[in-house]
Amino acid sequence: MENEKIPSVYEHGSCSRSAEPEPRPNDSRILGRKYHLYWALGFGSSAIVKLASDVTTGHGVAIKIFDKEFIDGKKKSVKKRMKIALEREISAMTMLRSHPNVVRIIEVMATTTRVYIVMELVVGGATLLDKIGRTSGMSETQARQYFHQLICAVDYCHSRGVIHRDLNPSNLLLAADGVLKVSDFGMTALPQQARQDGLLHSACGALDYKAPEVIRNRGYEGEKADIWSCGAILFHLVAGDVPFTNILQADFICPSFFSASLVALIRRILDPNPTTRITMNEIFENEWFMENYEPPRFYRQNFTFALDMINDSNLDVNVPNLVHRIHKSVLLRCMEQGLQHHQETSFISQNPVDEIIDGIERVAGIMGFDVKRINSFRMSIEGGANARRKGHLAIFIKISEIAQPFHMVELRKAEGDVLEFHNFCKHIYAALSDFIWKGRAEPIDTETDG
Numbered sequence: 109m110e111n112e113k114i115p116s117v118y119e120h121g122s123c124s125r126s127a128e129p130e131p132r133p134n135d136s137r138i139l140g141r142k143y144h145l146y147w148a149l150g151f152g153s154s155a156i157v158k159l160a161s162d163v164t165t166g167h168g169v170a171i172k173i174f175d176k177e178f179i180d181g182k183k184k185s186v187k188k189r190m191k192i193a194l195e196r197e198i199s200a201m202t203m204l205r206s207h208p209n210v211v212r213i214i215e216v217m218a219t220t221t222r223v224y225i226v227m228e229l230v231v232g233g234a235t236l237l238d239k240i241g242r243t244s245g246m247s248e249t250q251a252r253q254y255f256h257q258l259i260c261a262v263d264y265c266h267s268r269g270v271i272h273r274d275l276n277p278s279n280l281l282l283a284a285d286g287v288l289k290v291s292d293f294g295m296t297a298l299p300q301q302a303r304q305d306g307l308l309h310s311a312c313g314a315l316d317y318k319a320p321e322v323i324r325n326r327g328y329e330g331e332k333a334d335i336w337s338c339g340a341i342l343f344h345l346v347a348g349d350v351p352f353t354n355i356l357q358a359d360f361i362c363p364s365f366f367s368a369s370l371v372a373l374i375r376r377i378l379d380p381n382p383t384t385r386i387t388m389n390e391i392f393e394n395e396w397f398m399e400n401y402e403p404p405r406f407y408r409q410n411f412t413f414a415l416d417m418i419n420d421s422n423l424d425v426n427v428p429n430l431v432h433r434i435h436k437s438v439l440l441r442c443m444e445q446g447l448q449h450h451q452e453t454s455f456i457s458q459n460p461v462d463e464i465i466d467g468i469e470r471v472a473g474i475m476g477f478d479v480k481r482i483n484s485f486r487m488s489i490e491g492g493a494n495a496r497r498k499g500h501l502a503i504f505i506k507i508s509e510i511a512q513p514f515h516m517v518e519l520r521k522a523e524g525d526v527l528e529f530h531n532f533c534k535h536i537y538a539a540l541s542d543f544i545w546k547g548r549a550e551p552i553d554t555e556t557d558g
């Protein structure tokens with residue numbers, strides 16, 4: 109992390125890590141009438157993270173502030189990279205906001221000169237690096253607890269097509285209660301970034317944790333590269349030091365106090381050949397990993413996510429700038445990906461209600477959901493095969509008669525992740541395609557009264 113000083117607004121910065129908010133309204137700036145801004149919690153290469161509190165609720169939040177002037181002052185290539193990183197960070201965090209081990213984005217605010225990412229406050233705010241720094245390696249039991257949380261978060265990222273690409277202990281925040289939160293999605297790769305060969309080509313990430321194929325820079329599979337970084341982190345946690353002096357030689361020695369099953373797992377993760385390297389599914393079957401494993405408890409409520417333009421009368425709103433671009437592109441992307449919208453869908457069927465319900469029940473059953481019939485026109489579906497790894501999903505289904513023989517089948521997400529809901533609907537649509545009315549084969553005469 110390059111500790112570059114960011115000019116202007118950061119007059120309250122004192123770089124304290126004691127993140128307990130102590131609302132001191134007289135001593136703070138107010139952002140968009142919503143947040144009291146306090147002191148700096150940390151500095152990154154492109155942004156400053158400040159402690160803030162919600163004006164209405166008093167709840168603490170962390171706000172990552174990007175300064176356009178600071179970004180614009182950089183060389184052209186660096187400037188472009190920083191802007192792209194900011195857009196990706198917002199997109200990725202937005203897609204990942206129901207996982208308890210990912211720092212949750214609350215909203216994005218922007219003025220013409222600054223972008224503010226409002227995030228959950230990780231009280232304590234220390235990183236895993238700080239923690240390792242204070243030990244000469246931790247017990248396997250403690251390392252396993254962190255590794256469980258890291259793998260669950262990374263698996264979730266991958267399930268949403270997000271590759272972190274910069275997993276290292278300084279990007280893993282630790283809350284005071286020991287909960288690990290993956291942060292800093294600025295290097296993230298989203299699915300559209302893979303080239304035609306399906307591989308990523310930018311060499312990102314902290315060197316000690318970077319997979320050899322990333323360093324060689326001849327194209328790499330993002331998920332496998334993230335898995336390698338997790339392995340290097342696990343090694344560091346237990347050994348108290350990183351595994352390699354020369355990653356390209358991929359030669360490392362596990363200290364003698366490592367258990368045999370940990371050595372076996374680490375050797376499978378730090379396999380220099382990405383095609384034979386362990387997969388996420390195999391990690392979830394691994395003996396060392398599965399000891400005392402408890403699936404994460406996903407946030408079950410739906411979070412709303414907002415993008416706000418703050419009216420800042422001191423600023424020249426006519427200048428076309430970064431903020432406008434980000435505002436537009438992120439909003440567009442959110443809409444394209446249906447992150448805010450499409451929490452419900454419907455289709456029309458000419459089949460009898462019983463057949464429709466039986467069909468949905470069959471598909472939902474195959475997908476591992478529990479189906480409850482509420483009455484002959486309504487049902488609810490809960491759980492799913494992915495519930496342990498990707499969160500709990502609950503769907504409410506209502507069938508109404510439009511005009512004989514047509515029925516409207518409405519599927520509404522009651523709880524859970526939008527992408528999982530989309531996945532469920534995709535299966536229903538594929539499996540019941542014969543049930544779905546695709547066009548006006550016969551005229552519907554709703555005016556007739558018999």
Ligand SMILES: Nc1ncnc2c1ncn2[C@@H]1O[C@H](COP(=O)(O)OP(=O)(O)OP(=O)(O)O)[C@@H](O)[C@H]1O
Binds near residue numbers: 149152157172234
């Ligand atoms: N949600 C949060 N709660 C508490 N502290 C935080 C939070 N997010 C970040 N911090 C603090 O701010 C520091 C910098 O944050 P972050 O790593 O996101 O910045 P960055 O500019 O992306 O850094 P980098 O230079 O590594 O890319 C962190 O190391 C941490 O101490």
